[in-house]
Amino acid sequence: MLYREAGQFKTSYVSDQAVFPILQDRIGIAVILAIAYVLIPLTGNDFIINAVMIPFLIFALASIGLNLLTGYTGLLSLGTGGFMGVGAYACYKLTTIFPDVNIIIWVMVSGFFSAAVGVMFGLPSLRIKGFYLAIATLAAQFFLEWCFIRIPWLYNYNVSAAIEVPQRELFGIIVTGPRASAETRYLIVLTIVVVMTWVASNIVHGRIGRMWMAVRDMDIAAELMGIRLLPTKLLAFAVSSFYCGVSGALMVFLWYGGAESTVFNINQSFTILFMIIIGGLGSLLGSYLGAALIYILPIILRFVPPELGVPLHAATVEHLTFMITGALIVFFLIAEPAGLARLWQIGKQKLRVWPFPY
Amino acid sequence: MGTLYNILIDPFVQMGTAPDLFVQTLWEGLVGGMLYALIALGFVLIFKASGVFNFAQGIMVVFAALTLVGLYNAGVPAFLALALTVAVMFGLAFAVERTVLRPLVNQPDIILFMATFGLTYFLIGAGEFVFGGDPKVMITDQLYLPKGAVTYKALGGIISVQKLDIAAAVIASAMVAGLAVFFSKTRIGRALRAVADSHEAALSVGISLEQIWVIVWFAAGLVALVTGIFWGARSDVSFALEVIALKALPVLILGGLTSVPGAIVGGLIVGIGEKLWEFYWGPLIGGGTDAWFAYVIALVFLLFKPQGLFGEKIIERV
Amino acid sequence: MRAPGGPDVAVGDVLLAVENVSLSFGGVKAVSDVSFDIRKGEIRAIIGPNGAGKTSMLNIINGFYQPQQGRITFKGEAHSKMRPHEAATGGIARTFQNVALFRGMTALDNIMAGRTLRMRSNFFWQMLRYGPAMSEEVEHRRRVEEIIDFLKIQEIRRVPVGRLPYGLQKRVELGRALAMEPELLLLDEPMAGMNLEEKEDMSRFVLDANDYYGTTIALIEHDMGVVMDLSDRVVVLDHGIKIADGTPDEVKKNQAVIDAYLGVAH
Secondary structure, three states, X not given: OOOOOOOOXXXXXXXXXXXXXXXXXXXHHHHHHHHHHHHHHHXXXXXXHHHHHHXXXXXXXXXXXXHHHHHHOOOOOOOHHXXXXXXXXXXXHHHHHOOOOOHHHHHHHHHHHHHHHHHHHHHHHHOOOHHHHHHHHHHHHHHXXXXXXXXXXXXXXXXXXXXXXXOXXXXXXXXXXXXXXXXXXXXXXXXXXXXXXXXXXXXXXXHHHHHHHHHHHHHHHHHHOOOOHHHHHHHHHHHHHHXXXXXXXXHHHHHHOEEOOOOOXXXXXXXXXXXXXXXXXXXXXXXXXXXXXXXXXXXXXXXXXXXXXXXXXXXXXXXXXXXXXXXXXXXXXXXXXXXXXXXXXXXXXXXXXXXXXX | OHHHHHHHOHHHHHHHHOHHHHHHHHHHHHHHHHHHHHHHHHHHHHHHHHOOOOOOHHHHHHHHHHHHHHHHHOOOOHHHHHHHHHHHHHHHHHHHHHHHHOOOOOOOHHHHHHHHHHHHHHHHHHHHHHHOOOOEOOOOOOOOOOOOEEEEEEOOEEEEEEHHHHHHHHHHHHHHHHHHHHHHHOHHHHHHHHHHHOXXXXXXXXXXXXXXXXXXXXXXXXXXXXXXXXXXXXXXXXXXXXXXXHHHHHHHHHHOOOOHHHXXXXXXXXXXXXXXXXXXXXXXXXXXXHHOHHHHHHHHHHHHOOOOOOOOOOOOOO | OOOOOOOOXXXXXXXEEEEEEEEEEOXXXXXXXXXXXXXXXXXXXEEOOOXXXXXXXXHHHHOOOOOOEEEEEEOOEEEOOOOHHHHHHHOEEEOOOXXXXXXXXXXXXXXXXXXXHHOOOOHHHHHHOOOHHHHHHHHHHHHHHHHHHHHOOHHHOOOXXXXXXXXXXXXXXXXXXXXXXXXXXXXXXXXXXXOHHXXXXXXXXXXXXXXXXXXXXXXXXXXXXXXXXXXXXXXEEEOOEEEEEEOXXXXXXXXXXXXXXXXXXX
């Protein structure tokens, strides 16, 4: 009886079109934001913030990016790792060439480089679809991986092919580099991710989101309705790669503090893909849920069994992670292709009629 | 001008002036290509018989190699380990078909494609869990596979050919020839072709789909095992092999998803192509290009001939 | 209601003319040298036994198939190859034999998708969902609600279309096509799989669309009763060839048509 929309009548199309028309949902979002912005920095220790919250947000952002392309537009991409890498290396080059410009600006600008590369590798989608397009994105992934190792200019000719993040400040506070505090980095990442999520939500609830979903569901009908397929698909590649690029830049600059050339490999692509499959294809909430599950899983496996008296080797944790992840993927694809987000929705449905069964 | 020369002329000059190196590279590419082709072959077999895209074929190759070595290291004599591995592969194929492929049979290919990635991850985790994650050595001696190299003085230089590679080539060719004969001449082979054409028609003339699928999965498992042995012999047996497994995908694009000659030709083109490219053009751009050459070639093919060299043209109907 | 652009065509004039169109796939001839026209404001039925090439004909008009020979003249302009986008912007909308709705979206979103061509607000405002983007959404939502009222599908607005019964799906599909404010509406077997009551409803909607919106309609239909009641003129295809063209009464009495339907060899 708490979660009810009775009495909440919409008197205009504007209010009916709102993304969160139900009051309880809006309150929920406000609570979550309050927890994120206030509670966690105050009460969380450095480990939680550094090893859990920051990467969770970064992976959620990358998941949103891939979800826009694969979940909403139906274009399976295995190049996510590569696109993230383009953002990271672009940001690195930009800030080392122009060190006086605000690092946040460079983080956002690096997204455009990713978007450009994404569009380039998305051009084949004019002629190829489905599983074949996925193979084309594999070409993108392996080629970009190769670039990150074999183009020394990208990592400023560093002998170990790794990049190290220089210290940068924002209004006198150190934000990147080894001396930047976890809270600072967390708040910056949080803000960027919240804003970009809001923008993604606006886009998918409007005309562009409908065009993308139309192309996904029945591209022939979409075309016959006047939706131009190639521009629509390329826009999806551009926006998706932008999000992945920013995520990659955040990963290197505000989390790891550096990167080896193998960070943005094919496994990264698979990880993000698994996040959106489990979380829910075509759902922004799903991107968050999937990122949480996949990212937190190995952490849980590392810390919980010893508490319960069953110690596990680090290697075993890795093997179990692979096994559980793989099994979850197969399970979700068979049983609930719409992922955790759908389970969440079903839960909310039940909550709406609670305490009645239906 | 100099760069243009380096790209367009020089490599061919090198090929001509050092023909022994050229032939050597060609041979290496051929052997690699043959093994790619075998992976693709397993896939095509299963697809032709049951219409199922078993993208996990690649990881099964790795798993086969791992199981064989793991059993041997656990104390099982070599040829018994071989037989046991065949049984394990068969069981695995059966389990995969039941639990993963069959429930997804009506879904779009993309879903199946993604499911086999999940399966791949699962098998990697399980394999490393059971057998340990460190790289292992394939038991070539114990299987009486030859080692060492044969050198010829030819074409003005030396060509050295690994005996193992020759053995691989011979056995692979024999296997392909055997399969070809099996499918065209025997009763079961004919039944398989009938099933590939139409399940309903095959059922209506009394062919048991179950039996056919069992045979085909068995054949694919055998192919996977042979492939695994030779791949594992040429490089370590570890899950880095899964990257090679992914390379079977461009092979399938080139050869078409449904054609046995296509898988072979596609494999050879990819194998030889990437070796030649890496050896002659690779040094110009930093080396290591075999990581992506196959995929870029597949991409180019997809743009002009999406159905591959031998595949069937896809016509969309509304 | 008129689609943007293009010369005005007076009621009664030829809106679309199919001239000597032939189409083959591989060795199979789907359509052979077919010519007919569709006048503005009329309801034109295309009928014929199965495999006659009717859907192929619609696909050609839509621009999905390109004929090997012949051309389509639409609103005075000749196209030897009509592209889907040209057809859509020119004002041709259609429904499909197998209900080509966007299954991942609600009924409302499907119909809103039909307004895509008319939505102009750029990416920047879309990112903010404010200003021009929002007012555009509201304006088009208003139009879509008119169509929803017209088709009486208010209750199922927010239902994902995959969960709707077949009859309602067909109605939503009609709504999506009407949302394009087409000059020419192509309906591919709109009554297929419906019971008598549903057929009567659908016939009412088709007639009203023609009456109230002034939409010219070309429909493929198997139910002879519907064809005779609804259409102003009929063209009959058999094995890809036109065998009759005229009013329903004329066509009903045509011996070639009767033979074709009874399967008499000729």
